[in-house]
Amino acid sequence: MYIYADNAATTKMSQRALDAMLPFFTDVFANPSSPHTPGQRAAEALWQAREAIAAVIGCSPREITFTSGGTEADNQALLSAAWNGAKIGKKHIVSTAFEHHAVLRVLDKLERQGFSVTLLQPDRDGLIAPMAVDQAIREDTCLVSVMTANNEIGTLQPIAEIGAICREKGVVFHTDAVQAAGHIPLDVQAQNIDMLSASAHKFHGPKGVGFLYVKRGVELHAVLEGGGQERGKRAGTENLPAVVGMAAALKESQEHIDKYREKLTIIRNRIIDGIKENVPHCALNGDRDKRLPNNINMCFEGIEGEPLLLLLDHAGIAASSGSACASGSHDASHVLRSLGLPEEVSRGSLRLTIGEEITDAQAAHIVQSVTEIVARLRSLSPVWHDCEIGKRPFFFD
Numbered sequence: 001m002y003i004y005a006d007n008a009a010t011t012k013m014s015q016r017a018l019d020a021m022l023p024f025f026t027d028v029f030a031n032p033s034s035p036h037t038p039g040q041r042a043a044e045a046l047w048q049a050r051e052a053i054a055a056v057i058g059c060s061p062r063e064i065t066f067t068s069g070g071t072e073a074d075n076q077a078l079l080s081a082a083w084n085g086a087k088i089g090k091k092h093i094v095s096t097a098f099e100h101h102a103v104l105r106v107l108d109k110l111e112r113q114g115f116s117v118t119l120l121q122p123d124r125d126g127l128i129a130p131m132a133v134d135q136a137i138r139e140d141t142c143l144v145s146v147m148t149a150n151n152e153i154g155t156l157q158p159i160a161e162i163g164a165i166c167r168e169k170g171v172v173f174h175t176d177a178v179q180a181a182g183h184i185p186l187d188v189q190a191q192n193i194d195m196l197s198a199s200a201h202k203f204h205g206p207k208g209v210g211f212l213y214v215k216r217g218v219e220l221h222a223v224l225e226g227g228g229q230e231r232g233k234r235a236g237t238e239n240l241p242a243v244v245g246m247a248a249a250l251k252e253s254q255e256h257i258d259k260y261r262e263k264l265t266i267i268r269n270r271i272i273d274g275i276k277e278n279v280p281h282c283a284l285n286g287d288r289d290k291r292l293p294n295n296i297n298m299c300f301e302g303i304e305g306e307p308l309l310l311l312l313d314h315a316g317i318a319a320s321s322g323s324a325c326a327s328g329s330h331d332a333s334h335v336l337r338s339l340g341l342p343e344e345v346s347r348g349s350l351r352l353t354i355g356e357e358i359t360d361a362q363a364a365h366i367v368q369s370v371t372e373i374v375a376r377l378r379s380l381s382p383v384w385h386d387c388e389i390g391k392r393p394f395f396f397d
Helices: 015-021 037-057 070-087 101-112 130-136 159-169 240-255 257-278 305-314 334-338 360-379 382-388
Strands: 064-067 092-096 116-120 141-145 172-176 195-199 210-214 282-284 295-300 349-353
Touching: 015 240, 037 064, 037 240, 064 070, 070 092, 070 101, 070 141, 070 172, 070 195, 070 210, 092 101, 101 116, 116 130, 130 159, 141 159, 159 172, 240 257, 257 282, 257 295, 257 360, 305 349, 305 360
Parallel strands: 092 116, 092 141, 141 172, 172 195
Antiparallel strands: 064 210, 195 210, 282 295, 295 349
C-alpha cells in the first residue's frame, strides 16, 4: 500500500480530463488562430473551455486568459496592476509575508524598480485580518494581493471581506487561488476579486497550463511578446489539449466539491487528532477549521523534516515538508517563520495533503507511521535529549 499525500505539490490527472484531451492531439489538432475549418474547430473548442471555466468562477469568458500555470498568472497579474498604478503615480503594493514565491519574488523585483511594498504578517493561526489590510492601504496603493489558501499550511483567508475593502477604496485586488481552485467554491463576483490566478495540475488537470481571471476594466499587459493570441494579452499558440483538460478537470472538481470537502475534512481531522494524541510536543500549523479540507501541516520538536520524509516514503507514504517549489532549499520555511516559529522547530515540519481516494485504513496507517518514525528520530536526536533533561525548554506543551 503506497499512499500519495502530497496533493498540494501536484495531483493525479483525472480520467475525465485525460479523455477530454485525447482528441485534441490527433483529430482536432489545428492551430486555433488559423482561419480554415480545422482551425476554427480548434478555436471553438478553446472558446468552450473558456466558457466552462468562467461558469465555475462566475465571470465572463472574455475575462479569462490562458497561461502556462499559476506562476505566469501571478507574474502577469502583479506586473499589470503595478504598471497601471505607476501610470497614475501609485506605486505602493500590499501583500503578505507568506505568499508563494511566485508573488514574493515579483514584489522583490518591483521594489528594485521603485515600488514600495507592505507585507502583512499573519497571526499565529496563519490568518490575515481584513482590518490589517484596511490599515495598510494608502493613497498611493495600486494593488492588494492576498492568497486564497496558503500552499504550505492551507489556511483560508477572508477573501470576500478583503476584496470588499479594496473595492470600497478603489484598489485592485488580486488573489493567488492556485491551491484553492477546485477544492473550495470560488465566486469572483461575490468575493470582490479583480484578478485571480489558478493552475490546472492542482485540481487533477494537466501540468503546464493555468488561467488568469481579470475583471473587465482592469488593463492586462502582455508579459510575453509575440503573436496576438489571447486577445493580444498572452503571446504563443494556445496549448489546446491542456486547456481542454483543465476545463474538464475544473468542472469535474466543482461537481464533487461538497462531497469531497466533507469527506476530506473528517479524515483530515482524524489524522490530526491521532497524531496529536500519540506524539507529544507537536503542533498543528494554521487554524484547525479555516483551512483547506485536505491539508495537514504539523511541526515536531527535536527532529529534522528531511529524515522524516525519507522514512515516511520507506513506509509507503509520499509527503513533503512544505512547498514543492522550494524543494532542495535548506532554509526553514518562510511560511512557518511568518507564524513566529523558531527556525529549529520549523525544520521539523511535515505537510500531508490527502486526496479524495484516501481510506480510513490509509489514514490509520499515516497516524501509526508518523508516530513510530517521530519516536525513532527523537531517540537519536541530541536536541530532543536536551529537552528531555531540561537543558533546553520545549517550545510546544
